[in-house]
Amino acid sequence: MINKKIALVGFRLNTGGSERVMANLSNFFHDKGLEVHIIIFHDDLGYNFSGTVFNLGKYKSQSNTIFNKIKRFYYLNNYIKKHQFDFIIDFRFRINIIQELLINKWIYKAKTIYTVHSSQLYYYMPNYTPLTKLIYGLSYSIVSITKEMQRMIEAKHDLKNVITIYNPIDLIEVKKKATEKISLDFEFIIGVGQFDTDVKQFDKLIKAYSKSILPQNNIELVILGDGSKKQEFIKLTKERGVAKKVHFLGYKNNPYKYIKSAKFYVLSSSYEGMPMVLLEALACGTPIVSFDCPTGPSEIIQHKINGLLIEDQNFEAFTNAMNTMLTDKDLYSICKKNAKESAEKFSLETIGMQWLELMKYN
16 A cells, blocks of 8 residues: 555535544544545644645635636646545535536546435435436446445436445544543433534424423433524523523534433434434444434444434434333343444444455555
8 A cells, every 4th residue: 555645525624424534534544554635625624634634725715706716726636636646535515516527527537436425415416317427427436325325326326336335433532532521410311413404403302302201300401512593492492491401512522421421312313424423422332312314323223222213203203212211221221232332333444444445455
């Protein structure tokens, strides 16, 4: 693997799940002897990474004019041409079709691997199949992060170069950070996510929690994250009579110490990709209650083995599942016992080796 050079391309190196995957893989590839370059489109760094960062975000003007975009295209093209990468791995949302055509046909000259991180496929490839085939049909590979997502891509676009590689988690880092102490002195369940969209459905989670037996049994709800809907959620907790039982603790650089201390993790999303936080919860030894939403949870959760997988969007069943996790001590004990072991197949070492095999670097 000496002298092999790869570029990882993303929007930023902070906050998002795909960005965390990119950062984790940069560390793995670097440790295996590859020369790693990370190209980001927004000036936002937060995750631990390895390699050289080319930060296109620093060249972005406030007005983001067409001339400014052309300038950044010019810088991107020059950087990629200068370094002659063996592989380019693209982790970005790819919604702007014209932009992606330009990047694919004129800038990405190396072997290119495109990743798809959501069941909402239009975030990554056009709905119009001929355009999708034009942009992605001849790429080295398209990596889907779940088997169900791969099936969806193949069924919709008839692409022949799609494979599945699950998201990796750095088990060592998660377990180390999870040992840190927290100052909460009550029992709680936990959810994590951003408040700017309706995808995580924290409003419905709050309603389901308020209907459960958890509040009267002094099992409180902690939500990590932030965003524009925070005040709306706080108002809802007051309306549902659980304001003193629901805690909004904001964004945390180390969510793992909170997840580890939780009785169980709750995921109430309308859809996902391959939810990293479920893998991290299991790595912390925390069982899960989750909707069987598209996609990811069904490939992570073994029902009644490491958590409870609930019929998608059935909030009555979700409330009942939370109750069951509290009242069925034997079931809870089984799920908690199996949590850590079930995360092992998603380890950075295991998944990283699959990436090396894909690039024929093993």
